[in-house]
Amino acid sequence: MIRALVLALCGLATAATAQDTAEAALRAVQQLEAASISLQEAGSGRDRISALTETVQAYEAGMAAMRDGLRRAAIRERTLTRDLNTQSDEVAQLLGVLQRMGQAPTPLLLLHPSGPTGTARSGMMLADVTPGLQAKVDVLRAQLEEVAILRQLQGDALATLEQGLAGAQEARTALSEAVSDRTDLPRRFSDDPVKTALLLASTETLAAFASSLAEIEAETGAPPAPDATALKGQLALPVDGTVLRGFGDADAAGIERPGIVIATAPRALVTAPAAATIRYSGPLLDYGNVLILEPAQDVLWVLAGLAQVFGEIGQVLPEGAPVGLMGGDLSDAQAILTESRQGAASTRPESLYLEVRDGQGAVDPATWFAYD
Structure with a gap:
């Protein structure tokens, strides 16, 4: 399913002269092929979750590249159409001259009113002009053919988009089910609903809640805590x-938060950047669904704004493990086509808030994460 999507994308990218889009498409299909092999060879729940995570990410990469390819193709088509329209008068004159020359008897074309000398001169002029006319005709023909190809590719994309959207949703559903059935993760803390409820009731700020979490000690005999400080x-x-x-920037309401806001596509998959312990999972204050990960001693990553959260308090997640899905409504195939034809870039209407706390204070996430 994704292969058909990417093959269509490669055609769009080639027609729209978007090499980077074609390369993104090829990476997506290679990623899915590797995930498919891993899924077939999965011998445990952990392996299956890892393969499904790769599958979802491959679909997301492929769909993003498909949107970009369609957008580029639409822009290229509009550019060519505009150029052709601006040349319409010149094209009409050119076609008229060629048509008249084609209808005139050959002997008449060789005669000139001023006699043999004039005929010779007109022949020389025609010999000079003809290559230019032919070159112009060739350029126009190539542009018209490219417009036809671009329109055909965009028209054929509907079925491929529908397949890609369906495949991505199936992979997300399978991943959610696999995560809910997972029982092989080690635990460092036990989930105490009463203690958590009391802690939430007495907390007025995220900082206070995080500080309280940091004071809770791991169980005796718990596995060692992950340590991602080297990363x-x-x-x-x-x-x-x-x-x-960015860190400390004010939002539209003038509120400054000690974290960063990441715009994402609807239903985007969120994963653990490194091995970490789940310290909290659920709604918190006005942040919506919140997941708090501990990648190292006295370090917490706060992820807020997820629609669906995976995992339980106390579990130790491996690097790359799925931790949740963003919210939002997925566009249907026709809406994506319409958006692309209007030249709009891929929309990212969802946002994830990321805050990093080291010790008792928030620090710039750039100290941990590499991003532009």
Whole structure:
């Protein structure tokens, strides 16, 4: 299913002269092929979750590249159409001259009113002009053919988009089910609903809640805590997206938060950037669904704004483990086509808030994560 999507995308990218889009498409299909092999060879629940995570990410990469390819193709088509329209008068004159020359008897074309000398001169002029006319005709023909190809590719994309959207949703559903059935993760803390409820009731700020969590000690005999400090500054963001607001930047309401806001696509998959312990999972204050991960002693990553959260308090997650899904409504195939034809870039209406706390204070996430 994704192969058909990417093959169609490669055609769009080639026609629209978007090499980077074609390369993104090829990476997506290679990623899915590797995930498919892993899924077939999965011998445990952990392996299956890892393969399904890769599958969802491959679909997301493929759909993003497909949107970009369609957008580029639409822009290229509009550019060519505009150029052709501006040349309409010149094209009409050119076609008229060629048509008249084609209808005139050959002997008449060789005669000139001023006699043999004039005929010779007109022949020389015609010999000079003809290559230019032919070159112009060739350019126009190539542009018309490219417009036809671009329109055909965009028209054929509907079925491929529908398949891609369906495949991505199936993979997300399978991943959610696999995560809910998972029983092989080690635990460092036990989930105490009463203690958590009391802690939430007495908490007025995220900072206070995080500080209280940091004071709770792991169980006796618990597995060692993960330590990702060696990866500081090198980690990828937990979700594919664009940083909208940096550390300490004010939002539209003038509120400054000690974290960053990442714009994501609807239903985007969120993963653990490194091995970490789940310290909290659920709604918190006005942040919506919140997941708090502990990748190292006295370090907490706060992820807020998820629609669905995976995992339980106390579990130790491996690097790359799925931790949740963003919210939002997925566009249907026709809406994506309409958006692309209007030249709009891929929309990212969802946002994930990421805050990093080291010790008792918030620090710039850039100290842990590499992003532009």
